[in-house]
Amino acid sequence: MEPKSKQWIRAFFLKRENRFPIVAGVSAGLYPLLFYYTNNYVMINSWGHLGFFLCLFILAPIVVFFIAHKISLKVLPHKWQPKVIPFLNFFFFLSYLYVALMAGVNWIQIFGIVVLAALLALLLQKFMFKIIGFQLLLAVIGVFTLVPVVIDQLKYSEEWMLQPDNIEAAVFKKKPNIYYIQPDGYANFSELRKGFYNIDNAEFENYLSESNFKNYPNFRSNYAATLPTNSALFMMKHHYYNSGSDFTETIDARNVIITDNSVLRILKNNGYRTFFLTEQPYFLTNKPKLGYDYCNFSTEEISFVTTGIGEPRDLIEPFKNYLEEYAQGPNFFFIEIFNPGHITNTIEDSKGIDGEREHYIESLRESNKKLKQLTKAILQKDPEALIVIMADHGGFVGMTDTGESYKKNTERNFVNSIFSTILSIHWPKGDIPQFDEKLKSSVNLFRILTSYLSENDSYLANLQPDESYLIINSGAPRGVYELIDDSGNMVFNKK
Known part of the structure; x- marks a missing residue:
């Protein structure tokens, strides 16, 4: 008989309301992560960096998206609740891209990204599934650009x-x-x-x-x-x-x-x-x-x-x-x-x-x-x-x-x-x-x-x-x- 822990995990991910914030969180961070590694690999080629960036680009948005989604179901009016995940997706995606390009972000830039993410969420909420699909497609392209960089490192001869x-x-x-x-x-x-x-x-x-x-x-x-x-x-x-x-x-x-x-x-x-x-x-x-x-x-x-x-x-x-x-x-x-x-x-x-x-x-x-x-x-x-x-x-x-x-x-x-x-x-x-x-x-x-x-x-x-x-x-x-x-x-x- 399958352990209860595995049964719980399977049930958790089978629920559509749970899958959506998780996939949206992954899609927000995955391409920026691959982009950052492709362009900065030799500056961050340590296990410590890998662990940090997986937590920053993948784990953090998953946790934030899931918790925000659950809270929004209870505290926000019905018409605003569907905009929470789109806003977070745009905010994290744009923030991560900026970090990947500039190796940092300040409060003024964060404010600008918040405003832009809010506008995009209002305008593009109904296209969210397509946008997430597009982000994941970018991630696939990102894999193909990162792989040659990693291969160069693995082939590196001393x-x-x-x-x-x-x-x-x-x-x-x-x-x-x-x-x-x-x-x-x-x-x-x-x-x-x-x-x-x-x-x-x-x-x-x-x-x-x-x-x-x-x-x-x-x-x-x-x-x-x-x-x-x-x-x-x-x-x-x-x-x-x-x-x-x-x-x-x-x-x-x-x-x-x-x-x-x-x-x-x-x-x-x-x-x-x-x-x-x-x-x-x-x-x-x-x-x-x-x-x-x-x-x-x-x-x-x-x-x-x-x-x-x-x-x-x-x-x-x-x-x-x-x-x-x-x-x-x-x-x-x-x-x-x-x-x-x-x-x-x-x-x-x-x-x-x-x-x-x-x-x-x-x-x-x-x-x-x-x-x-x-x-x-x-x-x-x-x-x-x-x-x-x-x-x-x-x-x-x-x-x-x-x-x-x-x-x-x-x-x-x-x-x-x-x-x-x-x-x-x-x-x-x-x-x-x-x-x-x-x-x-x-x-x-x-x-x-x-x-x-x-x-x-x-x-x-x-x-x-x-x-x-x-x-x-x-x-x-x-x-x-x-x-x-x-x-x-x-x-x-x-x-």
Whole structure:
């Protein structure tokens, strides 16, 4: 005989009055859920995110719709009761779509959605079954768009991370404190003086020279966005945008950068404490396990619905506190600041070529201010530090928006605006290795530093090609293209 619990469940769902609010609740959240996952998968690819979003997009509307339906039967006039589920369906569907598009919603927007949902409920109540059917049809389409994204993740191979030698076992002969400071979008001094930039930055350039930094002209990134650059940087290997899966969001990049990579292994094997300080939790949106010993953000305080970009958090004072508290090294600091950044991502938000350039100049001044504060604090406490200032990519100045970079364009100023990056190094005791001439692109930075610290130049035999890559969507067949070759020449070769 069937257990009573199963009999009750079957009876519950067989009742038409129970099925309608449940199906309406599911239909309100299912397509927005699939849409959100399709467009943000690599930012939310954790079991914790899955549980949260199932509760938010599916379970919550089911519960709210069912309870509201039961209450409305008892307290509302007969003519208003049939409008409750349509109103809730439109409200949840539109709210979830807005969250999926904008990663958040404020009270003014909620009020607007309430008004719109009420109007739609009044006008379209009699078409509710068709509307729910349409929402479920959208969900079916959403499944077909999400599946390739998931398949790309499942097919993802970590083979690119394998090192060609035993560099992870490198033994340092000297162990200075290492400070890697990454100012987002900071172009190289050599490019700032010309091309699309044409910016006078001599005051800060002179400050670094007077502080015994060596500036490396014509240095460049290998990739055009923060995550691709940093995942290649810390693995000391090319990934080629995972064969073109995404321009900005390479697969598992946050886990590579924050949880485990070749550089962190080398440092920990040599007894380094590791610190990650950032103004924004951009690298933490998928709540990766922290491979660093210390971080100024905890994953618990990161919202499940976020882009990781918001009001910047001060890191100067926390950094100074760490300098005081952990005066005895060896320490490694990865410090990420979000100035000067790059021009806007979308044409809708663009101030035009000149306006975006002026905004970049303003942000560059702010970046210089922060970099001075950081370097002065370091040199005061730790004058023999190894300090590396290196950006993740250029500022895209000379374009209306970063979307222009997706189009085929091999003009020198255009390409360098994307890839030109600052590299300035304070070498301990002015001890500059002869092989520092090999510092040409970001992918090889830590392999060269490892050779320097271990006094073992055999690791230089496996430097990666100093090539720069971009995903092209327009003007040529879509794919990953090499735009700068190993010798620094402008090319256009499909990978």
